[in-house]
Amino acid sequence: MSDQLSSLVTIFTEFYYWLTVVLMFFIHVGFCLYEVAASRHKNHLHTLMKNTMLIPLVTITFFFFGWWIYFAFPNGPGIIGGLVAAPHAVPWSDVMGAHMGGGADLENGWARINGVFWAAFLLFSWTAASIVSGSVIERITSGGFWILAVAIGSVFWIIDAAWGWHADGWMVQLLGYHDAYASGVIHAIAGGFALGVLVVLGPRIGKFAADGTPRNINPRNPWLAAIGLFMIYAGFWGFYVACNVPMWDVQAGDGVFYSATNIYLAPTTLSAITFNFLMSLAGGMLAGYWVSKGDAFWTYSSGLAGIIAASAGNDLYHPIQAMFIAIVGVIVMYKMHYWVERRFKVDDAVGAVAVHGYAGFFGVVVAGFMLWGYPSSPNPDYAAINPLGQFIGAVIMFGVLGFLPGWVIAKIIHACGFLRIPREVEIAGLDTAANAELEAEAQAVAAAERN
Secondary structure (H helix, E strand, C coil): CCCHHHHHHHHHHHHHHHHHHHHHHHHHHHHHHHHHHHCCHHHHHHHHHHHHCHHHHHHHHHHHHHHHHHHHCCCCCCCCCCCCCCHHHCCCCHHHCCCCCCCHHHHHHHHHHHHHHHHHHHHHHHHHHHHHHHHCCCCECHHHHHHHHHHHHHHHHHHHHHHHCCCCCHHHHHHCCCCCCCHHHHHHHHHHHHHHHHHHHCCCCCCECCCCCECCCCCCCHHHHHHHHHHHHHHHHHHHHHCCEEEEECCCCCCCCEEEECCCCCEECHHHHHHHHHHHHHHHHHHHHHHCCCCHHHHHHHHHHHHHHHHCCCCCCCHHHHHHHHHHHHHHHHHHHHHHHHHHCCCCCCCHHHHHHHHHHHHHHHHHHHCCCCECCCCCCCCECCHHHHHHHHHHHHHHHHHHHHHHHHHHHHHCCCCECCHHHHHHCHHHHHHHHHHHHHHHHHHHHHC
């Protein structure tokens, strides 16, 4: 850091991302709360620990290779170029630890920012894995889920981030892909991945009647679900803030103009995204209340879906646009949830595929129409935002990098015999079965000691 201005930018940016991590931690707390609320009493502890233990597993794997993928894969590789060198992101790099900076490869204070920027992306990884976690509760093995969590959290979502959420990603360059607050990059891919897993995993026992009619398995604790979803709303502030760069000279080379920017380094303001965040939340909740006829769980979930539906373009939308996009997105995702459930017998326990996947897909596509012709990036050589590019991008996010890997990996785990818990354990409850096993082991030990 050669002067006072560069020092101020670096230290402010370091502190900025550090705070986003604190806020985003509420997202994971919220997921744990509302997944437990949606599960039955006999599965509470298993549901909680399944989602809790993805934290260390995804954190370690993201340290070793997830962070490197983001910087190494913007060209595909093999689509518009090869791997990109990313010496700061390999686990043996000096700056993947305590470091004050220095050297030509660490200019602009990167050594000080690397850790907090890594942590912000890591919390996105936890979010992607937690989205999958809620959809599969009460029937998946812990080990099977943790393999899936590492796959989505440290591999597939970060590939799509490199492709479409990187200032020089090939999807931005060729398709004009624009997804400022991750309608597709995190939500559509995680929803698609969850759907692929659910197709293989199958429904919970008793979800469908003998004639195929779906039964509602309502949340056991609606109050806890409400608290969990409000925690996710709070954490989503950090999510939005972490998608921005706080101070950047967007006219470097031909002038000086410092601004906050979106993930593509195009100027935006926190004021603009605050309007749009709250208006899309409000539109989503109103639509959810109306379409679900006042169902509390869907009303709260629809607030989240509304934000997700508008997130792709919330750096550029007018607040009223954001509100109406959220309203339409919620109606679409709600109708899609029940149509897929009836038609394909898919049991999504918390509506995660709908709230994140369908709303995210819709959000990416609608941005192509609402923002048609806007620059996708500050680079004038890259394609502009357009409907076809956004639609192809949505298919890549939801289908190619989401549904397909989820289905394939779940198939492999299922073939190995440890994707789904045994029928008798599911009927008894995962917590009940675990307690019975521990009690049997204790009795065996006591008997051995007596003999």
